[in-house]
Amino acid sequence: MSLSDATKQKAFTLIELLVVISIISLLISILLPALQNARKAARAVTCLTQLKNQGVIFRQYTADNRQSYMPANTAADGPWTQMLVKKDYLGSYQFYNCPSFTDATVCDSSNQYLSHYAINLYGITTRYLTSGSAPARQDDILNPTQTVLLLDVRRPRTDYVWGSYVTNAAESFGNSSNGNPDSRHLGTFNVLWIDGHASRVKADHPAEAYSADVLGTYLYSYSKWDRK
Numbered sequence: 001m002s003l004s005d006a007t008k009q010k011a012f013t014l015i016e017l018l019v020v021i022s023i024i025s026l027l028i029s030i031l032l033p034a035l036q037n038a039r040k041a042a043r044a045v046t047c048l049t050q051l052k053n054q055g056v057i058f059r060q061y062t063a064d065n066r067q068s069y070m071p072a073n074t075a076a077d078g079p080w081t082q083m084l085v086k087k088d089y090l091g092s093y094q095f096y097n098c099p100s101f102t103d104a105t106v107c108d109s110s111n112q113y114l115s116h117y118a119i120n121l122y123g124i125t126t127r128y129l130t131s132g133s134a135p136a137r138q139d140d141i142l143n144p145t146q147t148v149l150l151l152d153v154r155r156p157r158t159d160y161v162w163g164s165y166v167t168n169a170a171e172s173f174g175n176s177s178n179g180n181p182d183s184r185h186l187g188t189f190n191v192l193w194i195d196g197h198a199s200r201v202k203a204d205h206p207a208e209a210y211s212a213d214v215l216g217t218y219l220y221s222y223s224k225w226d227r228k
Contacts (some may be wrong), residue, residue, distance in 0.1 A: 043099040044185035055196040072125035082112035118153040118167035142228040144194035152189040153179025169218035169225035181209035
């Protein structure tokens with residue numbers, strides 16, 4: 001066999017090369033969504049860890065303040081997000097930035113009212129269902145494993161995409177200054193519960209998040225917002 005004949009046998013034909021390219025393209029199209037979902041899942045875990053760390057901060061705060069949580073906002077210290085930084089419970093506003101909330105304004109010292117995680121306004125920082133508006137004490141909360149403290153939110157305004165430092169606890173999806181549960185982690189949102197554990201909750205839309213079998217609303221006895 002001549003050298004030229006051996007070279008011809010080893011070379012790819014154009015058809016064979018196109019087949020190889022097609023197979024590679026097919027594999028990429030199959031694997032790329034899986035890789036993207038893996039990245040999203042990793043961000044969700046990072047977010048969950050941030051919420052758990054904030055749970056430690058809240059326990060430190062209540063231990064220093066006669067077992068009471070803070071108001072959502074005060075004239076002296078501003079919103080709770082700013083207060084925790086001002087009083088050195090948190091070293092930076094970066095803990096309010098969720099890695100999956102990439103289209104939002106970054107939470108920093110110039111945006112103290114912004115957070116990708118919002119506090120339970122109606123059941124923890126105030127008491128909507130009964131007279132008075134004092135923040136909850138730890139011993140007020142009868143079911144700490146099933147009472148919301150913080151969660152992933154998105155403000156439902158149409159003129160900008162931001163987070164919110166407080167969240168609605170009812171079916172309010174309009175042009176509100178408060179946040180609603182935001183299922184930004186593959187159709188789930190993360191919740192920090194009063195007892196300090198954090199978990200992912202399935203809901204494709206705030207309306208679903210406020211349903212009886214998920215979080216409920218502050219108006220009804222099945223609510224996971226009220227301190228009970």
